[in-house]
Amino acid sequence: MSISTKKLSMVQVLVCGATIVTLSMGIRHGFGLWLQPITQSQGWTRETFAFAIALQNLVWGVSGIFAGMLADRFGAFRVVAAGAVLYALGLVGMANASTPLMFTVTAGVLIGMAQAGTTYAVIYGVIGRNVSAEKRSWAMGVAAAAGSFGQFLMVPTEGFLISSMGWQGALMMLGVASLMIVPLAWGLREPGLAASHAVQREQTILQAFTEAFKYPSFQLLMAGYFVCGFQVVFIGVHMPSYLKDKGLSPQVASYALALIGLFNVFGTYAAGVLGQKLQKKNILAFIYLSRAIAISVFLLVPLTPLSVYIFSSVMGLLWLSTVPPTNATVAQIFGVAHLSMLSGFVFFSHQIGSFMGVWLGGYLYDRTGSYNIVWYIAIALGVLAALVNLPIKEASIVRSTAPQGA
Numbered sequence: 001m002s003i004s005t006k007k008l009s010m011v012q013v014l015v016c017g018a019t020i021v022t023l024s025m026g027i028r029h030g031f032g033l034w035l036q037p038i039t040q041s042q043g044w045t046r047e048t049f050a051f052a053i054a055l056q057n058l059v060w061g062v063s064g065i066f067a068g069m070l071a072d073r074f075g076a077f078r079v080v081a082a083g084a085v086l087y088a089l090g091l092v093g094m095a096n097a098s099t100p101l102m103f104t105v106t107a108g109v110l111i112g113m114a115q116a117g118t119t120y121a122v123i124y125g126v127i128g129r130n131v132s133a134e135k136r137s138w139a140m141g142v143a144a145a146a147g148s149f150g151q152f153l154m155v156p157t158e159g160f161l162i163s164s165m166g167w168q169g170a171l172m173m174l175g176v177a178s179l180m181i182v183p184l185a186w187g188l189r190e191p192g193l194a195a196s197h198a199v200q201r202e203q204t205i206l207q208a209f210t211e212a213f214k215y216p217s218f219q220l221l222m223a224g225y226f227v228c229g230f231q232v233v234f235i236g237v238h239m240p241s242y243l244k245d246k247g248l249s250p251q252v253a254s255y256a257l258a259l260i261g262l263f264n265v266f267g268t269y270a271a272g273v274l275g276q277k278l279q280k281k282n283i284l285a286f287i288y289l290s291r292a293i294a295i296s297v298f299l300l301v302p303l304t305p306l307s308v309y310i311f312s313s314v315m316g317l318l319w320l321s322t323v324p325p326t327n328a329t330v331a332q333i334f335g336v337a338h339l340s341m342l343s344g345f346v347f348f349s350h351q352i353g354s355f356m357g358v359w360l361g362g363y364l365y366d367r368t369g370s371y372n373i374v375w376y377i378a379i380a381l382g383v384l385a386a387l388v389n390l391p392i393k394e395a396s397i398v399r400s401t402a403p404q405g406a
Contacts, residue, residue: 013130014139016187017123018146020080023181024087024118026150027174028111029261030158032237033254034094036244037167038103046241048100050362052107053237054355057229059112060119061344061351067116068125068340069205075190076126076340083117084181086110091175095168118181120144121347124327125340126188134276137328141272144323148264148316155261159254202399208338211399212345217333217392221326222349224284227385228322229353231291231378235315236260238361242371243308252305256312263316271321272328280325280332281392287318288389292382294318299375333397 035049071079093106116122123143131139161170203211212218240253274283298311330342361374 010131010135010139012187013126014142016184017126018143020118020181020184020188021120021123021143022146022150022153023178023184024083024115024150025146025148026154026261027087027091027158027178028115029150029236029257030155031107032240032257033155033159033162033250034167034171035237035241037162041167042098042103044100044103045362045366047359047362047366048103050237050358052100052104053233054359054362055104055108056112056115057233057351057354057358059109060115061348061354063113063116064119064121064347064351065341065344068121068342068344071122071125072338072340076122076188077185077190079117079122080185080188081182083114083122084178084185085114087114087118087178087181088175090114091171091178095171095175114178116344120323120327121340121344123188124343125336126190128331128336128339129190133332136331137275137280137324138272140324140327141269141275144268144272144320145265148261148268148320150261152258152261152265155257156254159250203337205338205341208334208342209345211397212334212342215333215397217394218330218342218346220388220392221329222346224288224385224389225322225326225346225350226353227288227381228326229350229355230357230381231295231353232319232357233354234357234361234374234378237358238365238371238374241365243303246303248303248305248308252308256308259309259312260316260319263313264319264321267317267319267321268324270317272324275325275328280329280394281389283325284322284389284392285386287322288382288385291315291318292379292386295375295379295382299372329392329394332394335396 031053035046038044039046039049067079067083087110090106090110093110094103097103097106120143124140127139127143128136158170158174161173165173236257239256240250243253243256244250271283271287294311294314298307301307326346327339327343330346331339334342357374357378360377361371364373365371
């Protein structure tokens, strides 16, 4: 393949992959805006809504492992297209769910599976296979920045749709929009992937799995990513209600989430660029510690729209900036042959944290009438995550003639 063809392939993968992530992540980042309209309209508790979104994150994590395996073996196109269809069905189902069980199935299970097929694990696998190691962290930063731009673009749009069309009409409109992912997935086709990988791979799926889970640095990455999930999903889902409880207008919450998305464009891109120059474990430790400090200051200062916007801007710089260095570290240690699958396992840890953050937020609010305990937990976990990332070894793993040897 010529150099020009490689460049064309990289551009195609980045444009299509980044746009898919923009739509998929942009839609899901606005789910917190539906918490109060749905619970008040249906007469449900916040825990009911929070559990469905928590399950969504857990299903996303579990499904991401298998979506990654399929994408590694057969290419991303079929996986992403199927995810887009599930996304549309889940959003339409949310709009028409009349019982907590149906809401949990649609918002939790269907959309969780949809996100597994249309977000980072699958997209990063394509990037890893089509972008050289010298540009891989940067390319992953571009894709993560696209997800952040999606939040900046979609959250205010979703707030506008809710106010103008009602929460049900807004979900129906998003269901139609999610189908735009299908034609974009066509640009991620990798002809002959299955046949070529059958020859090139030096490990089976089981051998790659065993090697990774026996490697301490992989375990530490998973531990840190658990904290990432806990913090960002708790804030993303519960902060709009937290601010409204404190007497601030719904517009403040919409602007706050939009600012997180806007500044995260810069944060994730910067993390991707820095990952080519600095040790990724130090970047991750800095991000987690900075989150803990930002949350602490936010709780200490008087709560005003200005303090919310400053906090959102700072958190935006740190929001998904963990994604490029985490996934680039996995690729650097283990290679790209099973990258989507291994990224899926790391992301599963993230989603367990997401489940705990969003569910615990609703559970403790219903029990105590306050989110304070969960804020304190998020601070403590941020410090812990900073510490566990420091011992990570980023060097490529040295394999013996037996592929599973670490």
